[in-house]
Amino acid sequence: MLYSVIIFITFSLLSAEQNLEQGFCDISSNSCENIKSNQKFLFYDVNPPEGFNLRRDVYMRFAIMLAEAQKIGKGFSWRLVLPPWHRLYHWKSETSASTPIPWSVFFDIDSLKSYAPVVELHEVFSKTTDELLEIDRLYVLHNFEDAFENGVFKEKWEITQDCNYVDRFWGYRNVTVKEIVCVKFQGKISKLWELVALHPLDRSVMFSHGEIPLHDSYGTKSYWDCRKSMKFNKDLTRTAKNFISQFLSCKTEKCSTYISIHWRRQDFARSRQRDIPSLQGTIKQIHKAIENYVPNIEKVFIASDASTTEIKELERGLQVLGYKVYYYVPSKSDLARYKDGGVAIIDQIICSHAAYFIGTHESTFTYRIQEEREILGFNSSTTFNRLCPHTGKCEKPSMWTIVN
Ligand SMILES: Nc1nc2c(ncn2[C@@H]2O[C@H](COP(=O)(O)OP(=O)(O)OP(=O)(O)O)[C@@H](O)[C@H]2O)c(=O)[nH]1
Ligand SMILES: *[C@@H]1O[C@H](CO)[C@@H](O)[C@H](O)[C@H]1NC(C)=O
Ligand SMILES: *[C@@H]1O[C@H](CO)[C@@H](O)[C@H](O)[C@H]1NC(C)=O
Ligand SMILES: [Mg+2]
Numbered sequence: 001m002l003y004s005v006i007i008f009i010t011f012s013l014l015s016a017e018q019n020l021e022q023g024f025c026d027i028s029s030n031s032c033e034n035i036k037s038n039q040k041f042l043f044y045d046v047n048p049p050e051g052f053n054l055r056r057d058v059y060m061r062f063a064i065m066l067a068e069a070q071k072i073g074k075g076f077s078w079r080l081v082l083p084p085w086h087r088l089y090h091w092k093s094e095t096s097a098s099t100p101i102p103w104s105v106f107f108d109i110d111s112l113k114s115y116a117p118v119v120e121l122h123e124v125f126s127k128t129t130d131e132l133l134e135i136d137r138l139y140v141l142h143n144f145e146d147a148f149e150n151g152v153f154k155e156k157w158e159i160t161q162d163c164n165y166v167d168r169f170w171g172y173r174n175v176t177v178k179e180i181v182c183v184k185f186q187g188k189i190s191k192l193w194e195l196v197a198l199h200p201l202d203r204s205v206m207f208s209h210g211e212i213p214l215h216d217s218y219g220t221k222s223y224w225d226c227r228k229s230m231k232f233n234k235d236l237t238r239t240a241k242n243f244i245s246q247f248l249s250c251k252t253e254k255c256s257t258y259i260s261i262h263w264r265r266q267d268f269a270r271s272r273q274r275d276i277p278s279l280q281g282t283i284k285q286i287h288k289a290i291e292n293y294v295p296n297i298e299k300v301f302i303a304s305d306a307s308t309t310e311i312k313e314l315e316r317g318l319q320v321l322g323y324k325v326y327y328y329v330p331s332k333s334d335l336a337r338y339k340d341g342g343v344a345i346i347d348q349i350i351c352s353h354a355a356y357f358i359g360t361h362e363s364t365f366t367y368r369i370q371e372e373r374e375i376l377g378f379n380s381s382t383t384f385n386r387l388c389p390h391t392g393k394c395e396k397p398s399m400w401t402i403v404n
Contacts, residue, residue, distance in 0.1 A: 039079050050211060063118065106236070
């Protein structure tokens with residue numbers, strides 16, 4: 001399926017190049033400029049309420065879509081534009097509120113580029129001679145009302161008349177679009193090539209609600225190759241490593257000196273009370289895990305979005321049992337530099353290197369730590385552990401182990 005679509009795209013690319021050789025392209029648009037550089041741009045955005053870590057998964061779907069197509073298509077010219085980070089629901093501090101943040105603040109762009117053909121939006125801006133960046137076509141994706149037709153899930157899409165796109169364009173006012181197409185969509189992400197192929201002359205397309213298409217295959221080698229390329233920004237890694245060596249007495253990748261906990265609170269504690277323990281329950285479970293699995297450890301690192309009051313209470317409870325408790329509190333200047341997103345990543349890196357990790361059930365923040373530990377080569381039994389509710393069942397987390 002993917003194969004036939006790629007052939008179609010290659011054809012359309014050829015015809016555009018022939019047009020160029022014959023010396024015409026649409027002067028009224030800036031497509032001449034783009035044809036010259038022979039690059040086409042694929043933009044996307046994600047449903048505004050989604051958090052940082054779910055967005056990382058959406059990125060992987062698109063990055064894999066382009067990387068796989070690039071493997072097959074000769075002269076592949078699409079570039080994935082990294083959508084700037086803007087006004088995320090969980091980002092409460094002032095430093096994160098104002099301007100859209102490029103991916104380089106959080107990730108190692110060279111490493112991303114080593115896996116997939118990606119560019120930052122500011123790189124696209126710098127190639128745009130007009131004052132306005134005008135995207136050729138925006139596909140606004142939305143779900144079918146009923147995912148199951150006669151009880152079966154079928155991949156499909158359908159162009160519809162109406163849909164809402166409240167202009168956001170990652171917070172930029174100087175980005176706009178020529179045409180908007182509304183599409184009901186369900187299925188794997190590579191199926192988006194069918195939409196792209198509808199208008200072979202488009203040089204730039206955008207998909208809104210990028211979270212709707214699914215991974216072509218989750219947990220495969222391609223998945224992990226892409227995941228491994230998502231290295232963090234070097235400053236963030238250095239800051240996390242300094243903390244680990246200074247406070248947690250470890251200078252190696254796989255530490256044996258501390259245990260780490262991701263204690264997800266806030267909206268999670270409110271909406272998923274049945275899945276998480278009380279504060280006292282959390283203390284007991286940490287104590288029990290240490291006794292059972294890493295009895296020589298006395299240092300506990302806590303990553304959490306809890307209020308300071310709650311964290312202090314957890315700290316006191318653990319201190320009473322004889323543990324030393326650590327958590328990362330950014331200085332004012334670190335917060336200004338790394339923003340809420342970077343601070344959360346530093347928490348994730350510190351959790352990743354611990355001898356033993358306990359996460360929060362079905363938190364994507366926890367999932368990303370688990371993947372990081374798989375990449376570091378920890379025994380999976382030290383990674384796929386969760387805090388359990390006070391009563392009722394406590395299913396073990398699914399083990400998504402690495403494929404090299
Ligand atoms: N610094 C820090 N921030 C956290 C921590 N846990 C959660 N957060 C913040 O809260 C956000 C959590 O949202 P998501 O990234 O979507 O992850 P999630 O809400 O746990 O998972 P889902 O809602 O199921 O997708 C993070 O992006 C952080 O901004 C933590 O341990 N440390
Ligand atoms: C749009 O505005 C931003 C600043 O708000 C600027 O950096 C960027 O270059 C502008 N884009 C274009 C195409 O002029
Ligand atoms: C991983 O840990 C488990 C439980 O401690 C142990 O049984 C298993 O042998 C370990 N696996 C490896 C590959 O070390
Ligand atoms: Mg979330």
